[in-house]
Every structure is written in C-alpha cells, then in structure tokens.
Amino acid sequence: MYHQRIGGATYSFDGLVELLAKATPRRSGDELAGCAAESDAERAAAQWALAEVPLTTFLEYPVVPYETDEVTRLILDTHDRVAFQAISHLTVGGLRDWLLGVAATAEAGHTLAAVSRGLTPEMVAAVSKLMRNQDLIAVAKAVEVRAGFRTTVGLPGTLATRLQPNHPTDDPRGIAAAVLDGLLLGCGDAVIGINPATDSPKATADLLYLLDEVRQRFDIPTQSCVLSHVTTTMGLIEAGAPVDLVFQSIAGTEGANSGFGVNISLLREANEAGRSLRRGTVGDNVMYLETGQGSALSAGAHLGTGGKPVDQQTLETRAYAVARELDPLLVNTVVGFIGPEYLYDGKQIIRAGLEDHCCGKLLGLPMGVDVCYTNHAEADQDDMDNLLTLLGAAGCAFVIAVPGADDVMLGYQSLAYHDALYARKVLGLRPAPEFAAWLDRLGMMGTDGRVLPVPPLSSPLRGLASAS
Amino acid sequence: MYHQRIGGATYSFDGLVELLAKATPRRSGDELAGCAAESDAERAAAQWALAEVPLTTFLEYPVVPYETDEVTRLILDTHDRVAFQAISHLTVGGLRDWLLGVAATAEAGHTLAAVSRGLTPEMVAAVSKLMRNQDLIAVAKAVEVRAGFRTTVGLPGTLATRLQPNHPTDDPRGIAAAVLDGLLLGCGDAVIGINPATDSPKATADLLYLLDEVRQRFDIPTQSCVLSHVTTTMGLIEAGAPVDLVFQSIAGTEGANSGFGVNISLLREANEAGRSLRRGTVGDNVMYLETGQGSALSAGAHLGTGGKPVDQQTLETRAYAVARELDPLLVNTVVGFIGPEYLYDGKQIIRAGLEDHCCGKLLGLPMGVDVCYTNHAEADQDDMDNLLTLLGAAGCAFVIAVPGADDVMLGYQSLAYHDALYARKVLGLRPAPEFAAWLDRLGMMGTDGRVLPVPPLSSPLRGLASAS
Amino acid sequence: MNESLRPSGIEDSAARAFWADLRRTTQARIGLGRTGDALPTADVLEFRAAHAAARDAVHNPLDVNALAAQVNALGLGEAVHIRSRASDRSEYLRRPDLGRLPSDTATASDTATAPDTATAPDTATAPDTATARDVDTAPREGLSALRSTGADIGIVLADGLSPRALADHGVPMLAALAEILGDRYTLAPPVIATQSRVALGDHIGQALGVGTLLVLIGERPGLSVADSLGIYLTHLPCPGRADSERNCISNIHPPEGLGYTRAAQVAAGLVEGARRLGRSGVDLKDTSAETSLSSSAAVILEAADPLENSAVPGR
Amino acid sequence: MNESLRPSGIEDSAARAFWADLRRTTQARIGLGRTGDALPTADVLEFRAAHAAARDAVHNPLDVNALAAQVNALGLGEAVHIRSRASDRSEYLRRPDLGRLPSDTATASDTATAPDTATAPDTATAPDTATARDVDTAPREGLSALRSTGADIGIVLADGLSPRALADHGVPMLAALAEILGDRYTLAPPVIATQSRVALGDHIGQALGVGTLLVLIGERPGLSVADSLGIYLTHLPCPGRADSERNCISNIHPPEGLGYTRAAQVAAGLVEGARRLGRSGVDLKDTSAETSLSSSAAVILEAADPLENSAVPGR
Ligand code: B12
C-alpha cells in the first residue's frame, strides 16, 4: 500500500500495479480497463508516490505473476544485474534525473546503452510516466540503437521509412504501382512491407516473390516483408520462399500473445528460421515486430498481480522485452491504429507515441512508429504532423508511409510518402545510407540530401509497374 | 456568394468574410463569435471554395471596410504591387502550392522575402487556413527575417528568449532574483522584459533604471523593456528614462486598437521617440509588439464588411500589418494567454501558435511566440513541449521564459528557462550570437553550444541579486 | 472540385496519363505529385473532405428494418435482431466490452438448455408478434428470441464499425454463402446484430447451437473505402473464444475489394477445414488458392487488362 | 513531498542557501536547479500537483451567503447579489459575453430612469423579503433590486476567475476602500456579482447611478498564486465602455501581493484623478507613488530586509 499527501488530501494506492496505472497520463484505454486515476490530483499524487519507489522494487514485485506469465519470466530471468549496477541505488524519480543528466552529456549514447539490459520494462514504463513530452524526446534522442539487414536502421541523423503498398485483394499490379510511387518519393529504406489481405500461404508466397523480384531487378538495397502470421511465414521459409524479414504482432503478456497465436519459443524458432537463410548483407537482424497500447486489454489478457488491471503503457513496454529477445531489425508501435477506445484523441496518440518510442529505445530496440489514426478517433492530419515532427526530433529510426496517407486495405491513415520528405527536410535527416547511395545512383538525391522529384517516365523504375 | 459541392451536398458562403471564417480550423473563439463552420464537411467545402479565390480578390474586397478602419487603409495603401507581381496570377490554393514549392528550393529565403510586401494579411490568413501544420512549419522555416538592437534576432539556427521576471508588486529584489535565475540558464537574448503590475509611471521608471543598471554593470548584450502602456513609455522617454524598447499590445482592427488605447499614428510616434534615443548597437529596431487571437472579439471590435464577424485568425494577421509598419525588433503572439474562450485546448493552441508564427514571418516580422496556457484551458506542459519543439523546427525567432514556467503576476504558464535549453539542445539551436559570445566570456557556453550549469556562487552575476 | 487547382507545371500530362493508368489497378492514392516536398493543395483538400465523410460514416446507424426485409426475402428463415449492451454509437466506440455482450439478460446457456420451452412468455407470443411486426417491419429481438437449431452453420450480419458496409454488401454476401454452403450444410436462420463487435457472435452462435459461426461485420471505414465487409469464422462458438481461435476473410467490397463468390469459396474452404481439424484459428490456413496457376510472381508483372476485376488474390 | 527526490549532486548546499534567501523576495520558482537541461523531477511533480489544484480553483464556486454576511457586517448597506447570464462555471468559461450581462431582464436604463418607483411590486415587498432573507442568509437578487443612489462611488465584489480571491481578500479590501474613501465620498451599498466579467459592472454602475465604479474581481488563478484580486475602475459607468476607459489595480493578495491599504491609496488617487479629468482610462495614470524617494534604481540593489513586506511598488 502506497500513500501520498497532496494538497491537503491523502491518496492511497493498493500495490505497485495500481500505483503505475494511476500515475499514467490520462488515456481512454485505462479508463476502459477501470484502472485510471479519477482526477488530476490523484494522478499527481500517484506520480509523487511512484517517484519514490526504488528500482529494486520492480525486481522483487513483478507486475504480472512470474508463475503464470512467460513474459515476466523472460524479463526477470534475463535481467542483467551487472548492467543494473550503475542505477540500482536509484528511485524511479531519481532515474528520471539520471537519464536527463546523462542525456545532456557527450557520451550519452554509450552510457545509456551500457545500462539498457539492466533496465526492465516496468522500470522504464514507470519513469516514463514521470517524464514530460520534452523529456521523452530528449532522452530518446540521446539513445543510439542500430540494426541492419541490407540497410542500416537507426543511425543518428537518419529517418527511414517502411513503404506499405497494401491492396484490398493483394493485387500484384496495384501493389507494384504503390511500390513505384513510394520509391519515387524516396521511401522504402526500412522495409517494403505488405499486409496481405488474406492469410493464404499461396497468396503470401506470390507477394514474396513479387517483392523479391522487384528488389533484385532494380538492385534496391532494402528488405521485403509480407506481414502474415508468423506461422504462415515459417511454413513459407520451409517451402523455400524468398523471406527477408519475419513479421509478427506481439504483446506484453503471455495471454495476449496467445490471443495472437504466438509464444516466445515459437518466436525464437521463427527468428532462427529467418536467420538461417542468411539473406542480409550489412547485418543479420531478421525480425520485424509490431506492438501497440491496448492489444492486451483487447484480448482480455491485461490483468496482473492480485488480479488488478495493468495499465496499457506498462504492458506495452513488456512487449519490448519480448522484442529485444529477438534482436529485431525493426520494431514499431502502431500507436493510433486500433482506435479511440485505447487512445482517444490526437493528444493521447501523440503522448503514447512518444512514450513507446522512448521506452523502446531505452530498452535497446531500433524503434519506429506507425504515426497513424483511425476515422473513429478524434484526430486529424495536424496531429500526425505534430507527432511526426516530434519523433523526428527524438531520433526515431523509421516511420510507416503509404500513398497519400490512406491505407485502402487496413482502413486507417498512416503517413504519406510525402510526409517523410517533409520531416527529413525540416529536421535535416537522411535516408539509411545504403538506400541514399542507391537514390543517388538513380539521380534522385540532391546535394543537400533532398529526394529530387523525377518524372516517372524518365525513371528506370517505371518498368516496375508495367510490363514494357 | 460562394458555392461548393462536396459529398453530395452544396454549401453556400455569403461573401469573403464568411468564407474565411468557415474555412478556419475549428476553434472556440470563432464558435463564440458565431462564425465557425458547423461541421467538418462544411469546413472542407469552405476550404475548397477558398482555394479557388484569386489573390486579387483580397485587394478588391476588404474584409473590414476601408472607410471605417485605419488598419484596412494601412494594408491597402501600403500594398506593394511590384512585389505582388510574382504571385498576382495565383489563387489561394495556388499560393499554397507556390509557397511549398519555393520552400523546398535553396533560394527560398530570398524568394519569400521578395514577395513579402506584396502579400496582404488576408491573403496570408487565407492560405494558412489551407495549410496543414507541417506546411506551416516548412514554410515558416524557409522564411528568413532578422532584426537587431544590441543582439540580432531571427538568424537561422538560433532561438532567442525573452527573460520575463515578473513580480506581483514589482519588487526590485524579487525581479532581480528572477533575472539572475534566467541569465544563469542562458536566457534573455531577445529582451529582458518586465510586465509591471502597476501602470504608475514612477514604478515603471524605477524598473527601467533597474534593468539598465544590471545590463551595464554586467555588460550584457541585450535590450530591456518594461511593458507598460505605450503612452506611459512615451512619457518616460520624454522624462529621460533609459528606454531600450517601446512596448505595446496591438490588434487587427481600429476598434480593437482603440480598446487598447492606441492608434497607428500614436504607434508611429512611439517608434520615432524610441529610435531618437539611438541606444541600439547592432541595429535600430526599437518596437516590441504583442498580439494574440481573440483580442478583437474580446473588445467587441471584430465585425467586418457587411457587419459579419471576422474570424479571429484573420484579424490576428491584420495586426501584423500594423506591426510591420513599425519595423519592430520583436513581435510575439501570446497564443494561449487569454483563455479557453478563444483557444479551447492544447490542440487549438498549438495550431494557432503555428499559424501566427508562419503568417507573421511571411509578412516579414521577426516572429516569436509566448508558448503558454492558462489554468482554465484544457492544456498542460506536454502541449507546450509539443508547441515549443514544433516552433523550434519552424525557425521561431524567440520564445518567452519565466522561472519554472510559472508567471506569478500574470497568472498563467509560459515556458521555463529550462525549456529553452531543451529546445536548443534537441534541435541544435543557439542563442543570438552577441549573447552567446557573452555567455562564452562568462564560461557558460560549452563547445557544443550548450549553456553550462554554473553554481550561482561562483558566477560574477551573483552580485546582481544581492548588494555585496 | 475544380481541376484548375492542379498546378500545371508540377506534373506534365504524360506523367498524369501514366498514373491514371496505374490508378485503375488500385484505389490507393498513388501518383499525387509533389509541390516542393508536400502534397499538392488539391489533394490536401480532397483528403479533408474524405475525412469528414469517413467520420460521418462511423456514426450513421444501420437501417435494421430495411436490412431485415431484404434478408427475409432470401428465404433462409426469419432474421432476429440482437443488440449489444452499447446503447448508442458513442458508447459503442468507447466501450468495446459492451459491444461484445448481448443486451438482454437471458444468458446464452439458458437459451441453449431450453430450446423448446414453448411456455416462455415471449416465445408463446412470438407468432403474433411476428404478424404484428410484419406491419411495422421490425424484426424480432433479443437473444431469448433465438432457438437452438443444431445447424451446421450460423450466419450473423453485424454492423460493426461500418453500418454502410453491411447495408451495401451484407445481403449479396449472405446469398453467395447460402448458395455455396446451402447444399452441403444445414444453415440456421440469419441473425442481425447492431452496435456489435466480432465476439458478440460467440453468444449468438452458442444460443443458435451451431457448429461453425460466420460473422459478417462492417470493418472500420477508411478514407477511400468506407464499405468494407469482413467475415470472421469461429468453430464451436461460445463466449470466451480468443481471436487466435478464429479465421478472417477481409476486405469484401466488390468491384475493388474481394468479390462475394470468391469470399464464399474461401469461407467454404475454411468451414471444411475447421470441421476436419475440429477447430478454427491460426492452425487453419486458407488453402483455397493453392490450385491456382502461378508459382512465381514473374507473371504478375506482365501487362494485365486494367479493367479486369482483380478480385482473385494471388493470381 | 519527500526531499529525498532532490538529487544531492546537482545543487550543493551553499547554492541552496543562496536561492532560499532570494526566494524570500518572490514567489517565482527561481533557483530550481538543473538535471541535464531539464527541471529536476521534484519540481516537475510539484508543478503537476499545483496545476491540478489551480484547475480546481477555477471551478470552485463562491459561497455568496457567507460573503454577503461579512459584507453586511461592515455596515455599508445591505449587499445585493447580481448574477450574470452565464448559468454555470463551464458556460462562464466558454461565454465571456454572457458573463458581461446581468441575468435579469430589467435593463439598466429602466432602473436608472425609475429610481424611486416605490410601486414596483418587488420594491414594495423588499423590506419583508429582507427579513425573510436574514433567516436563510441569502442576499436580495437581481438588477431590479438595485436603487439608483446618486452616490459618488459604487463597489462591486465580483467572483471573476477566482472566487477564492474574492472570498479571501474581498471583504478586507472593501473595508480598506471604505475607510479611505468613506469620509471624502458617498458610497452606494456594495453589490456582489457572480459568474462575472469586469464589464458586468457597467450595468451595475449605471443601475446604481454612481459617478465612479470599482469592480473588485478575482483574477485568473496562477500556479502559485490562486487568490489574486484586481480592482477595475470605471468613471461614469454604463454599458459599452471600452477597457481603454478603465484603470486597473492588480495583484492584490497580501502578504506577497499588493496590500489592501496601498491598493486603496492607489484607488483613491485614481478616483480623484478621474473626477478631475472627467474620465478614466489610458489618459489617467497612477501617480500616487510619485512622491516616494528613489529616483534611480541604484538603491534597490542594496540589501533589504528580506522579511519586510514589499507591498509598495517602486520603493
Ligand atoms: C484492428 C485490427 C487489428 C487489431 C485488433 C484489436 C482491436 N481491438 O481491434 C490488432 C492490431 C490487435 C490486430 C492484430 C492482428 N491482426 Co488485425 N486487423 C485489424 C483491422 C485493421 C480492422 C478490424 C476491424 O475493423 N474489425 C471490425 C470490428 C468491428 O471488430 P472488433 O470486434 O472491434 O475487432 C476484432 C477483430 O478486428 C479481431 N481481429 C483483428 N485482426 C484479426 C486478425 C485475425 C486473423 C482474426 C481472426 C481476428 C482479428 O480482433 C478484434 C478484437 O476482438 C483489420 C483490417 C480490416 N480492414 O478489417 C486487420 C486484419 C483483420 N488483421 C489481420 C491480421 C493478420 C492480424 C494479425 C494476425 C497480425 C499478426 N501477424 O500478428 C494480428 C493478430 C490478430 C489476432 N489473432 O488476435 C488481417 C487478417 C488477414 C486474414 N485474412 O486472416 C487483417 C485483415 C489485416 C491484414 N490484411 O493484415 N488487428
């Protein structure tokens, strides 16, 4: 039981799970789960109380029981006590001060990388609840994480993009047209990744062959991915399909993962299968993972110690523990993707996007964000512009981009290819170096790093979308 | 009468004033004035219709009548037809395309400066209504405006700050303490500016002497200002007080300015009086002007042609016409200052801040923003972090900063001194060069441009706040 | 919309024709051109109008009576209307938990264990009510109005996040399913569900006592596609089923999206597989396309008639 | 709040003492220290708590009956309560226009032109009502309850944006004003106004028929200062006055803010000036400090007793 006096009133919090939830900035998903603070004052009190919790507490009192949850077991069993040494004396509040103090130093990248494996998801979630948006940006920017396959993702000064050419019937011509559009706008350096409309192994294989042929034909230094269920991809690896990256959605509890039809050992197996193909050139990170606040609650798998609902942001960070076990090339939160029941409006989406990004990076992940919203949420393009710009400032590894911001298959708005150009220009960022060199070879890279407009008919890429 | 078909329905707009208002992104002040669009669809239709209005229309149909409003007369009588030439064939929608096209070129700063005097406030307001937040940022960033007095404000790569050391009773010791705090945190390069709690000429003079002595004693390359009513300042200039900058709040209609107790000729006189003192070193811009959406409506002076309410953002840009007539050193919108009746929440404040900043720069002003909110608005520090970061990316000339973000006299939250350090660090920005050199002389500037922490007792500045 | 807004210098007409051609292969907003690094004004404005329309689409309610009349006309039995516990659209959006529960208190197991209790008051009066209803066209309501049928297959028409999708595609999709499944399996009378989430079907499926349940549900409306229908298949439906125990056929909205016949074929394949496997979900894969021709994607890069309806995935 | 959160490495104790000393001169959040470039955690948390409290302060209503009892006890006449047209706190915040209008329909000019119409029904029953009210402590209400007094000065106690400011400082400020103005001028009975904006006073002043009106109003609550009172002076008040025709004395909240006596002195000086000038506003300046000693700010940099109440501006 935690107690906190504030403004004349005393607030009590029954255990760490409740304290974490009440200390979370307001969001609809926690209200839905019934664990949110009831007033700003209660929230402020919870933050005070949380600030005084020693980090060691998180090692002693798991938020989800060790016995029944394999994610908890993963977190505690792989916790690096040596790395933890440097911060083991701190409280959560002290950790915020420490992080911001380090972030202002020249050797921040090194110092933060050194403690990364000593941090648990719950510690990182806790400290993020005390952090303002500017703290989330400043600390994230100071963390350096890179990963590679055919391009290097996460280098300082770069912003990569997933080119997402989805189509309602997986029509190869429509998909090729969207790929062409994206490449002409300088996108695709993180991955060219299709969500297949069907889960048919055959259709998935067709798409894999399509993307692989395009890549080879135009000698594009990038990786492809068809985001089917991991079991489908594993089957196709076995069948000899050209699989670069192995995709799966993951979540922060064993129950939520099982709702997704996966568990840690299956994912490890998938990682092995992917690596065994040795298709990478500059690196061998083969996993592509998506996460997003709310998925555990959506699966009814959000209860923690004492049967209390765990707030969605803490659960989200736990998914990063699963992710870092797999040395992924790409991880992104799909922040506004699910809907207003978890993140109500632009403000909540922006906050969650910055939290997920910062927490993921602190835990050592090459973190990207699907800057997006649905038509049932209270958000619009202005909110996305804001989030994109903030993430660019925060050193986000990659974002997702689709033609004109409109995903015609998934029914939501992500960024447009153009938006990546905007962010790169205004913030002085560049594509992944291997991809930038390729753009340069095609005459598409200005001396100032700007992706130049090229009429489609004068680009060799035009062949991509027609037979001639 | 303008008509627009969209989604099967036809919308009609009775004249330019109504069209501008309905095309404005949603905000409480326009709802209060009764001129806001009634649905998103109506707003989208108005934007379509507005996009097709030729720019020349704004020269023919003033939004506020020429006969009864001196701001309109100023706008039309000083309109530069030669500068306008380059864009005179465009519609409002075409102007957006033109601006963004130019912004992506290397000579953007020059091109935009060349048309600035050909743009009227209404043209700029109109185009901003079609622009997304990212457009407002990209275009503002491309505009270069500089002004100088003892420091140079507005240089690319810099972010200056007004140090605002207000006190409820204008107590000189309390004010000096707040000045010391700000200087130690590297703030004050745009101006050290006090809002006096009283309008007593005597008290104002005392503060002017205080600031001038501090400046001279520590040889600080900056300018001071006491933000009393312009008439008070003019009286004090006459009386020989050490006035660097002449302050006044201004608005976009003759009526609203008269509610502030000013008119254009009075302001011109004040400008002359200020310049006559020749106290500047690197430049002779002496005016400091504040604006803010909502002030005309608040004064009941917001009606335009045909007696129709003009939207608050269009009126705000008209205040910039008054400002540019005065070649100011500093102009800032006090964006979230007045309250939720004009800008309801963080989203509206952020949008308005980006609009005001971009429109002011396009019109040729060294534009700053008071990134702020009141306790009766739905906003918090996270919103301010967002706006500050976005403005930093947009090349904002300066922001306002107070101790701990809490103005104990004006009853609102502006930025903290610390926030300027954050923005400079994350976005790679520096203080005004003259001030940066001074910080360097005091050992407060790191090689990476970071303002170094200095214990107050080991700083020569400590004498500022005590007699020893 | 006035094309005069398209700045003529930015895209020449050859490029326009190039993209116009490709645009026949996808609804995606490809080839929009650039003004500087940004989207051209016309596209920004078009986007805003589409966004306003898409937001409205979420909130427009389903015309249940009209749908029921069309469903009943198919002769598959008289449709019953099940409401979820979400009382209106706004609550539905914020409370997915309520959208998964039927509004009436009769639990599914009550109904299941007492399928022929003709003494239950509302059951006794049901025929009268039906007559009365014919006049005002409203279908019978509530879980208690469902009979356990023991049928092989149950079909739910659910509004989900796009009532329009159900209104546009629900009945033809139902007809296609009935045609392909009807002679192989027994079908329970169709059920209409409103303010519904996928998992509401578990209660309905249990109450109907069916072996496999197909929930036809409106997928969330996108900017260009606001009428997309999904089918979620659950074998041995009962409350508590996880999403990993279901299969999904998505993006049904011909002509651009998946066609009814193809979707029904996939569904039939999955039903067959689920019955063989004894369960649905991740272990069950759609192999209905396995027999189609291409083994590499090479062919797909060949010119195809752009006007041909591309409803068959992976061809 | 636990000081353990203050990281000991960041500020040494000498610096702490230095700032603690200076903090006695201002409520501003000076000397907070730095963690990297950011505010230390303790200050961030303290800020959030203060913000939550300040937001509540805006919404807590004024206890009108308690205030009326205190006002009446001063013997300046019985206070009448005027409500604006804003019906609750939320409408008040969004609709400043309504906060400037009195709720009852009697227009100010009706009242002004019929000051002694004892036959008006509510006037006739006024004394009875007063007795009845003494029991339940609620003051008389409405513009129609005001008499045109022809007094030199009227005083309104208005909740404005900080009812707490009025509750804490309204009565002592009124007393200080009465003391300094009472023997020179005639005073109308005080008026209490709720959901009020400054300009509501114009209607009240006209109804009272006073020469100069002083509106004591709660200024918007800040983070550290939630109880600040302002006085807005309007000569010859009537609906339609611009803010440029008023004068303002702000930040009254002793001990840190301006003290009552000093504020009353400034007000008296402004009243005198306004009567001489025939108007209030920008042409009228507060010259009440003109006689104080320092002619340069040099002296103010000298050590001053930090405990001394610094209520006199410019000294
Ligand atoms: C929203 C969504 C999600 C959300 C669901 C959470 C939520 N609360 O809504 C999240 C992000 C968690 C998600 C995850 C996955 N999804 Co999904 N999802 C969607 C999406 C975009 C909208 C669904 C919708 O509008 N439903 C209608 C509303 C009214 O129903 P609901 O009851 O509110 O929501 C339920 C269903 O959407 C269901 N659901 C969501 N996805 C999937 C996928 C499968 C295979 C099943 C059986 C159920 C299911 O979960 C929700 C909660 O119960 C669709 C695309 C589309 N256009 O429809 C893809 C889609 C249905 N998902 C898809 C896939 C592949 C997945 C994953 C398997 C990806 C992966 N490799 O891990 C996972 C796991 C799903 C699972 N087994 O639980 C595919 C299905 C392909 C197919 N034909 O089988 C689709 C069509 C998108 C695609 N082409 O990639 N998804």
Ligand code: B12
């Ligand atoms: C909000 C505000 C404004 C807003 C008012 C718009 C609005 N709708 O609220 C804006 C930004 C437009 C503004 C402008 C100015 N203000 Co002002 N303002 C304030 C502030 C921060 C809060 C006022 C408040 O809470 N009022 C209570 C609510 C309930 O009243 P209201 O009816 O909603 O609001 C009315 C009054 O606030 C009034 N008002 C606002 N400022 C001023 C200033 C003067 C001199 C007068 C007579 C009236 C007035 O206008 C509002 C609309 O009618 C105060 C500081 C404080 N701590 O109070 C300074 C303050 C009152 N303003 C001040 C000044 C100097 C000005 C300006 C003269 C600055 C200038 N040089 O141009 C201008 C012009 C004012 C005018 N003549 O119209 C000084 C007054 C000093 C003095 N003792 O005379 C104060 C104390 C701040 C300061 N120390 O600088 N202001």
